[in-house]
Amino acid sequence: xxxxxxxCALISAVCCAPLIxxxxxxxxxxxxGEISLFMIDSCQSKQRQTVVVFIPxxxxxxxxxxxxxxxxxxSHTAEGDASVFIDGGPENRTMYVHRVTLxxxxxxxxxxxxxxxxxxxxxxxYFTSLNESVSFSPRFALFGDMGNENPQSLSRLxxxxxxxxxxxxxxxxDFAYDMHEDNGRIGDEFMRQIQSIAAYTxxxxxxxxxxxxxxFSHYRSRFSMPGHTENLWYSWNIGPAHIISFSTEVYFYLxxxxxxxxxxxxxxxxxxxxxxxxxxRAQRPWIITMGHRPMxxxxxxxxxxxxxxxxxxxxxxxxxxxxxxxEDLFYQYGVDLELWAHEHTYExxxxxxxxxxxxxSSEEPYVNPKAPVHIIxxxxxxxxxxxxxxxxxxxxxxxxxxxxGYTRMRLINGTHLYLEQVxxxxxxxxxxxxxxxxxxxxxxxx
Numbered sequence: 153x154x155x156x157x158x159x160c161a162l163i164s165a166v167c168c169a170p171l172i173x174x175x176x177x178x179x180x181x182x183x184x185g186e187i188s189l190f191m192i193d194s195c196q197s198k199q200r201q202t203v204v205v206f207i208p209x210x211x212x213x214x215x216x217x218x219x220x221x222x223x224x225x226x227s228h229t230a231e232g233d234a235s236v237f238i239d240g241g242p243e244n245r246t247m248y249v250h251r252v253t254l255x256x257x258x259x260x261x262x263x264x265x266x267x268x269x270x271x272x273x274x275x276x277x278y279f280t281s282l283n284e285s286v287s288f289s290p291r292f293a294l295f296g297d298m299g300n301e302n303p304q305s306l307s308r309l310x311x312x313x314x315x316x317x318x319x320x321x322x323x324x325x326d327f328a329y330d331m332h333e334d335n336g337r338i339g340d341e342f343m344r345q346i347q348s349i350a351a352y353t354x355x356x357x358x359x360x361x362x363x364x365x366x367x368f369s370h371y372r373s374r375f376s377m378p379g380h381t382e383n384l385w386y387s388w389n390i391g392p393a394h395i396i397s398f399s400t401e402v403y404f405y406l407x408x409x410x411x412x413x414x415x416x417x418x419x420x421x422x423x424x425x426x427x428x429x430x431x432x433r434a435q436r437p438w439i440i441t442m443g444h445r446p447m448x449x450x451x452x453x454x455x456x457x458x459x460x461x462x463x464x465x466x467x468x469x470x471x472x473x474x475x476x477x478x479e480d481l482f483y484q485y486g487v488d489l490e491l492w493a494h495e496h497t498y499e500x501x502x503x504x505x506x507x508x509x510x511x512x513s514s515e516e517p518y519v520n521p522k523a524p525v526h527i528i529x530x531x532x533x534x535x536x537x538x539x540x541x542x543x544x545x546x547x548x549x550x551x552x553x554x555x556x557g558y559t560r561m562r563l564i565n566g567t568h569l570y571l572e573q574v575x576x577x578x579x580x581x582x583x584x585x586x587x588x589x590x591x592x593x594x595x596x597x598x
Contacts, residue, residue, distance in 0.1 A: 176267050176274035178343035180350030182357075183282060183320070183388050184378050214250035218265035221278060225264060230254045237373040240366030241335035249373055257281040260288075277351040280319070286435050288391035289565065294322035295532040295558035296360060296444060296493020299329035300342045304533025304556035305576045310348045318353050318560075320390065324493040325360025325400075325444030329534045331374065332365035339370050358397040359384060360444035360494065367408050368401070385416050387423050392566040393438035394427045396420070400445040400494075403463040403475065404456075413475050420478070424485035437566045439487045446492035446528050447479055448501060450549045452540045455494065460507070479505065482524055489569065493530035496539040497554050498573050501526040504548040517550075527571065529559040 214234055217226035232252030239245040252267065260283040266274045283290070293309060312318065331339030349355065356377065363371040372382040377397065379386035385398040398420060402413040426432060427439055447465035449457035456462050467477035482490065483505050502509045503521030511517035518525065531538065531554070538554045545552060555575040562570045 175272045177347065178340065178374075179267060179274055179277060179347050180343070180355045180375075181279050181353070182376055183354045183390070214252050214267075215269050216252045216254060216265055216267045218254060218263050220258070221262035221264055226266070228254070235373075237369070239332065239336035240369060241332065243335040245335050245337075247336070247373075251376060259284045275351075279352060279354075283319075283391070286392055287565070290319040290391045290393075290563050291317060292320045292322055292561040292563075293318045293558055294324060294442075294491055294561060295529050296324035297326040297496055297530040297534050297536075298323070298532035299326075299534030299536075300338050300345065301329065301535040302533045302537070303345065305531075305558045305574075306345060306349075306533070308574070308576060309558065313349045313353050321349060321353050321355045322442055322491065323355060323357045324442050324491055324529065325358050326362040326493060326530070326534070327357075327360070327371070328362075329536070330362045330365065331370035336370065339374065343374065356388075356395075356397065357383065358442050358444060359399050359401055361401060361404065364401065364405055381419075384412070385419055387427075389436055391563050392436050393440055393563050394432070394436045396423060396427075396439070396441045398441065398443045398478075400443045400464050403468060404445075406471070410471055410475070413471075414473075417476055417478075417481070420481060424481065424487075428485050433486075438489070438563060438569060439485070440489045440491065441482060441487055442491040443478075444492065445494045446526065447490070448504060448507075448526055448546075448548060449492075449495050449497075449499060449528055450542050450546050450552065451495045451497060451499075452542045453495075457495070487524045490524050490526045492526060492528045495528050495530050496534070496536060497528065497541065497552065498531050498557060498559070499526075499528040499541075499549060499553075500551040500573075501528075501548050502550045507548065509548050527559060529557075529573070531556050532558050533576070 214232035216230050216232070217228070218230070219225055219227035230252050232250055234248045234250045237247045237249050239247070257263065259281055262278060262280050264276060264278045266276050268274050293312070295305065298306065313321070328338050328342030331342065333339075346355070357371075357375050359368055359371050368384070372384070375383045377383040377386045378388050384402075387394060387396045389395070398416060399412075402416055406413075424439070427436070443464070445455070445464055446457045447462055449455065451458060456464060463477070465477050465479045468475040502511055502517055503523040503525050504510065505523035510522035512519040512521045533556050538556075540554065541552050553573065553575065555577040557574045557576045560572050560574060564570055
């Protein structure tokens with residue numbers, strides 16, 4: 153059995169007036185984490201008027217109509233609920249966020265859907281429900297730091313997603329630059345921009361530093377990730393992998409609560425313990441993490457990852473109690489691959505722990521490596537342009553690029569994982585490989 157969650161926001165106008173000219177938008181889908189579920193994530197609707205007030209939900213019914221691809225169109229209907237989101241800017245713009253869960257989907261089947269009500273319907277989209285098999289070989293696009301301005305990689309991602317090249321999108325923090333700006337209108341525009349990706353393929357996220365405003369309220373309200381932590385940290389399973397998303401920002405925005413840092417750490421430890429139970433690790437040998445600010449980088453700036461005493465890597469000793477870092481935890485529990493963004497570049501590391509390289513061998517560094525492999529992929533494009541690198545790379549740095557681009561990943565099976573970096577500035581693709589066993593890399597040109 154599978155399920156789908158549709159999340160629709162409604163910006164309304166005149167109090168007690170019937171809703172008119174409403175058109176659902178900003179649709180996106182996501183997985184819920186449980187193997188028996190699949191979710192649609194977001195539709196938003198708006199009024200053209202600028203005065204924003206609360207209108208009772210009775211004026212707007214959250215509905216998703218859907219059916220199997222090639223079958224009777226919209227043969228099934230699911231209704232959802234709504235919540236109110238008020239932007240923290242001076243206008244206090246009010247939006248209604250609608251979520252709908254679809255159940256009893258056939259695993260790995262293609263569906264057509266739209267969402268809305270008699271007041272207005274979205275465009276027609278399609279998705280594929282979750283393949284529950286551990287032998288499933290899912291394909292990912294992953295990136296961070298994509299803005300409303302200069303979203304360099306967006307057009308290629310739009311085309312490739314609608315061609316069916318990906319089963320999942322991972323956006324590793326920093327959205328829109330910034331979702332809260334112009335009283336949330338930049339967030340609206342960005343969510344409209346990514347609808348051409350996120351309405352077709354599950355769009356899985358983690359928070360970045362650009363989501364800081366109003367205690368990350370836009371991020372927490374606009375997305376619907378698994379678990380019950382308002383999208384800040386969660387885990388889910390797909391194919392042979394257990395994927396963990398977490399917030400690096402709990403180490404930096406202590407004004408929002410030091411307890412978040414410790415709660416997340418305790419949750420991570422418990423989640424990794426469960427993932428490492430012999431029966432679970434046998435089914436899903438890959439453990440992959442995604443968080444925004446990296447532990448290591450060789451960029452020419454003053455970010456946390458350029459410091460040996462990185463907060464994310466080693467924790468903070470200026471808190472009471474002392475806040476633990478994540479490198480030892482991930483190393484202890486055998487995390488295979490750590491995905492990061494934040495730096496507006498691409499960097500692949502050798503297997504590394506405590507600043508030391510632990511290659512599998514000199515000839516095959518990524519075959520049975522003795523430490524996690526780190527990938528930094530934050531060059532999808534934003535108004536802050538590129539970052540630079542220090543002239544001489546560190547010993548643990550294997551490959552660096554300042555080109556705009558994003559990363560493709562395929563979980564081939566329980567022992568083979570393939571990555572390649574797409575340069576949006578050049579035609580060729582830079583081939584990247586990580587594995588616990590033997591990898592065959594094939595570079596692709598377009």
